[in-house]
Amino acid sequence: MNWKVLLLLGLIGYGAFNHYQHRPVVHGIGEIAPNEPVQGPTQASDIQLNGFTLTPLADFEIKARVLSTEDYAMGTEAKLSPTDLALGWGPMSDEAVLNQVKITQGNRFFYWRVDAFPIPQREIEIHAANVHVVPANATVKRQLGKIRPGQIVYIKGQLIEAKRADGWHWRSSLSREDTGAGACELIYATQLNISEL
DSSP states (O other), X not given: OOHHHHHHHHHHHHHHHHHHHXXXXXXXXXXXXXXXXXXXXXXOOOEEETXXXXXXXXXXXXXXXXXXXXXXXXXXXXXXXXXXXXXXXXXGGBHHHHTTOEEEEETTEEEEEOSSOSSOHHHHHHTEEEEEEEESSHHHHHHHTTOOTTOEEEEEEEEEEEEOTTSOEEEOXXXXXXXXTTOSEEEEEEEEXXXXX
């Protein structure tokens, strides 16, 4: 067997393994993450990270279903947040609804579309979010790399504003009810747990 055949078999094997590792988790009908995210005042101090100053705006925790993930390696934002998670809770954690909603991510945004609304449009908008995750430590960063669609994640930390000395800045939304540019959550994650139920 020549090296080209071995290389091809290796690539096929790697692709199959990678697909298996990142396959979506399937659940039955029903809300699997019914609760709203929790946000409150914070006493946390500014954090220095990778040449950025992170100013905590609010304490935040969320338990939600992962709708999609997107990794980023290029751009200033990637130095802080290597992965965005599209998250859903309440009706947007219900497979009966999600089977009728097409979810995509790109350019630090989360997009959805439907052929027919399974629930009112506003319910989709206020029960899903694109979350830019800034890992606070190596453990969170490792966990972030393991997440796949359908899993349940619990994230705890602070919503933040990130600034750099040259004037660059990136600020989290502080509302779950906004949409469009500026509506994403930027979270400094001190804890991240993954489960399939």
